[in-house]
Amino acid sequence: MSAATIDLPATPTPSRIWTPKRVLVTRSAADLPHTAEILRRCDAAGVGDVTMLANDRLTGLRGETERETYARSKTTLAVVVAPPSQLKPQPIPPSADWRIDLAKGCPAHCQYCYLAGSLSGPPVTRVYANLDDVLAPIATHAGRGTITSGTQARGHEGTTFELSCYTDPLGIEHVTGSLAEAVRRVGAGRYGDDVSLRFTTKFDDVAELAGLDHRRRSRVRFSVNAPDLARRFDGGTAPLAGRLSALRTLAQAGYPVGLTIAPVMAYAGWQAGYGDLLDQVGTAVAGVPDLDLTAEIITHRFTPASKDVLLGWYPQTKLEMDEDVRTQKRSKFGGVKYVYPRATMAEMRAWFTTELPSRLPAAPLLYWT
Numbered sequence: 001m002s003a004a005t006i007d008l009p010a011t012p013t014p015s016r017i018w019t020p021k022r023v024l025v026t027r028s029a030a031d032l033p034h035t036a037e038i039l040r041r042c043d044a045a046g047v048g049d050v051t052m053l054a055n056d057r058l059t060g061l062r063g064e065t066e067r068e069t070y071a072r073s074k075t076t077l078a079v080v081v082a083p084p085s086q087l088k089p090q091p092i093p094p095s096a097d098w099r100i101d102l103a104k105g106c107p108a109h110c111q112y113c114y115l116a117g118s119l120s121g122p123p124v125t126r127v128y129a130n131l132d133d134v135l136a137p138i139a140t141h142a143g144r145g146t147i148t149s150g151t152q153a154r155g156h157e158g159t160t161f162e163l164s165c166y167t168d169p170l171g172i173e174h175v176t177g178s179l180a181e182a183v184r185r186v187g188a189g190r191y192g193d194d195v196s197l198r199f200t201t202k203f204d205d206v207a208e209l210a211g212l213d214h215r216r217r218s219r220v221r222f223s224v225n226a227p228d229l230a231r232r233f234d235g236g237t238a239p240l241a242g243r244l245s246a247l248r249t250l251a252q253a254g255y256p257v258g259l260t261i262a263p264v265m266a267y268a269g270w271q272a273g274y275g276d277l278l279d280q281v282g283t284a285v286a287g288v289p290d291l292d293l294t295a296e297i298i299t300h301r302f303t304p305a306s307k308d309v310l311l312g313w314y315p316q317t318k319l320e321m322d323e324d325v326r327t328q329k330r331s332k333f334g335g336v337k338y339v340y341p342r343a344t345m346a347e348m349r350a351w352f353t354t355e356l357p358s359r360l361p362a363a364p365l366l367y368w369t
């Protein structure tokens with residue numbers, strides 16, 4: 001082996017790869033270079049149904065029933081151009097300085113999905129073909145921001161850009177390639193040396209990422225939950241064991257990694273469930289050299305709009321969304337969300353702030369919300 005070759009661990013076989021049944025390409029996206037890469041990947045993945053639209057309106061998503069519309073949308077990838085209004089990075093506390101979106105929408109079926117209340121219309125996944133425009137603000141916003149940039153606690157991360165606010169970027173990577181391109185460019189310093197990417201995922205197809213020259217400038221967090229909750233509510237994602245195996249693979253490949261423990265739920269026996277999760281993570285990262293592991297914890301919440309949409313998508317769900325056992329919280333813009341009552345929050349927070357450092361001493365808690 002030459003000295004320049006990176007000695008990568010064997011990459012485990014991914015347990016879940018999403019392949020769309022059909023791809024729609026809008027007129028504006030048709031001739032962009034990244035669209036050619038997306039179509040190349042779709043072809044390699046065996047997607048035969050590709051429609052080049054005559055304009056920028058997505059058609060053919062509506063079925064006879066809401067159920068059909070959901071099913072059609074979740075199996076469709078739309079290649080579109082992000083409009084200028086969506087290219088301006090937004091602050092995204094407490095995760096990162098800025099949010100940038102490679103795509104909007106996700107093909108998975110998590111019964112609590114936080115996208116339900118924030119994206120309107122049929123739940124199709126739209127990937128942005130104007131990738132150069134999407135990534136350009138990393139350069140213009142370097143050195144700006146209040147969450148990590150210049151802070152005592154997280155200043156070493158540089159200016160951070162969160163890629164997973166409106167999608168699971170790894171879940172669609174097999175047919176888009178957007179994430180690999182972003183990781184590669186940021187690794188090469190194309191947007192400056194003091195910037196970093198971060199994203200969270202419930203998928204486990206990490207073979208391509210593991211081989212990239214990332215220069216430790218991209219933190220990959222795996223979204224995990226107590227095993228019985230992940231099994232019950234995370235539809236269409238990689239099982240927990242696959243995510244933890246992927247976490248180990250990327251940590252061994254030198255990536256900063258992390259846990260997004262979400263959404264934390266106060267169900268009967270939650271202490272045992274989350275204890276099991278933390279212990280499984282401990283086993284997964286045992287012996288990884290230079291491990292850089294963080295934790296972020298997000299408790300379950302819902303809004304009237306998200307509850308409405310989720311009950312339409314998953315009418316049989318056993319997910320607790322009962323306003324009567326929750327506390328109403330108002331945002332500064334007047335929006336309402338339902339969170340756990342103060343005493344429950346305090347009990348869960350106390351448990352995690354004791355058990356996380358005790359079971360996973362390598363994983364500092366970045367935030368609890």
Ligand code: SF4
Nearest residue numbers: 106108109110113168
């Ligand atoms: Fe929603 Fe994330 Fe599940 Fe996708 S993986 S359906 S974005 S919660």
